[in-house]
Amino acid sequence: MNKLMTLIFAVATFTAAAFAGENCAGLETGSKAYQESDFERAIDEWRTCVDNGMVDADLYYNLGNAYFRNGNLGFSIFYYKQALRLRASDEDILHNLKFAQAMTKDKVDEDEEENPILAGLFKAHHFLSLKVQLLVLLAIFWIIAIICIVRRLTASEKSKNVCTGAVFALTAVFCVIGASAAYKIFVIETEITGVVTAKNADVTSAPSDKSQTLNTLSEGTSFEVLNTQGNFAEIRLGEKVKGFVKLSEVGIVK
Numbered sequence: 138m139n140k141l142m143t144l145i146f147a148v149a150t151f152t153a154a155a156f157a158g159e160n161c162a163g164l165e166t167g168s169k170a171y172q173e174s175d176f177e178r179a180i181d182e183w184r185t186c187v188d189n190g191m192v193d194a195d196l197y198y199n200l201g202n203a204y205f206r207n208g209n210l211g212f213s214i215f216y217y218k219q220a221l222r223l224r225a226s227d228e229d230i231l232h233n234l235k236f237a238q239a240m241t242k243d244k245v246d247e248d249e250e251e252n253p254i255l256a257g258l259f260k261a262h263h264f265l266s267l268k269v270q271l272l273v274l275l276a277i278f279w280i281i282a283i284i285c286i287v288r289r290l291t292a293s294e295k296s297k298n299v300c301t302g303a304v305f306a307l308t309a310v311f312c313v314i315g316a317s318a319a320y321k322i323f324v325i326e327t328e329i330t331g332v333v334t335a336k337n338a339d340v341t342s343a344p345s346d347k348s349q350t351l352n353t354l355s356e357g358t359s360f361e362v363l364n365t366q367g368n369f370a371e372i373r374l375g376e377k378v379k380g381f382v383k384l385s386e387v388g389i390v391k
Contacts, residue, residue, distance in 0.1 A: 161186035164196070171199070176207040194223040194268075198230055205237055210357040211334035213237050215388035218332060218359070222390065224266040225321070241357035243374075270318040277311045329362040331370060335386035344369035344381045351380045362389055 167182030180203045186196055197220035205213035217234040224230060265273065281304055288300035333354045340352040344366040354360070360374040369381040370389065 161189060161191050161196075167199070167203075171203055174206075176203045179203045180207065192223070194220045194227065194230070194266075197223070198227075198233075201230075201233060201237075205233070209334075210237060210240060211332055212388065214241075214357045214359065215332040215334055215390060218330065218390045223268065226264055226266055237357065238359070242355040243358040265314075265317075267318055267321045270314050270321075273314055274311060274318065277307055277314075281307050281311070330390045331360050331362045331372060331382075331387045332390065333358045333360075333382075333386065334388045338382045338386040340372070340378060340380040340382055341369075342380055344371070348381070352378050354378075354382070365389075 163182035163185040167179045167186075170176075170182060171179035180200065183196060183200050183203065186193075187200070197216045201213045201216035201220060204210075204216060214234065214237050217230055217237060220230045221227070221234060284300050284303050284307070288297050288304075291297060291300070333356050336356050338354045338358075339350045340354060341348040341350055343349075354374070358374070360372045360378070363371040363373055365371070365384065366381070368384050370384055370387060371379075371381050372387075373379045
């Protein structure tokens with residue numbers, strides 16, 4: 138029980154840290170500029186919040202919308218993807234991302250048939266966003282704590298058994314949601330993707346301006362980032378495209 142309480146306390150601490158720094162003066166001025174169709178100013182205001190370290194799905198989503206309305210397809214997809222990492226089940230973000238991606242020129246064929254069981258597990262995994270999951274875990278923590286106090290104070294053996302059963306049931310729920318949240322955090326920390334934010338990005342054979350150009354990716358194209366070397370990122374797109382792109386021409390989603 139002591140180990141469980143220590144684990145839950147660590148999650149609670151992470152939750153508090155995750156919601157820090159959500160105030161920025163540029164939020165309001167950016168929203169006003171967006172409503173006035175001054176998208177460049179909205180982008181500038183909201184980008185100041187990002188540059189100041191603000192991490193928020195709504196901010197990224199709004200930036201994606203502003204860039205899209207301003208005709209910057211690459212940056213719009215980049216910020217939609219940033220928002221989706223924080224709120225994977227948000228239908229508005231998913232809809233706008235798919236809409237923007239449908240306008241890109243480079244397509245990757247996906248021949249694999251989707252497994253319905255895996256699809257169901259994936260849907261359940263993303264039913265709650267990471268932020269909501271952390272709040273639920275925090276709530277379960279306090280409920281378990283209250284039940285443990287009640288169990289200690291009650292004199293009835295029956296009540297003690299009910300409390301013990303409730304603690305075990307809630308612990309099981311906590312572990313399931315905690316595992317899902319932990320995996321999302323792991324993906325956020327380890328899985329890296331990128332988006333072409335320039336009009337075009339050359340894929341070269343080596344991380345050098347003098348190396349051979351293998352492919353050219355158009356604005357908005359998404360790819361997997363394998364690693365970075367100096368001013369270049371090593372990328373992979375499907376089974377056919379692999380090489381290096383300039384970091385100045387792409388955005389890394391992380």
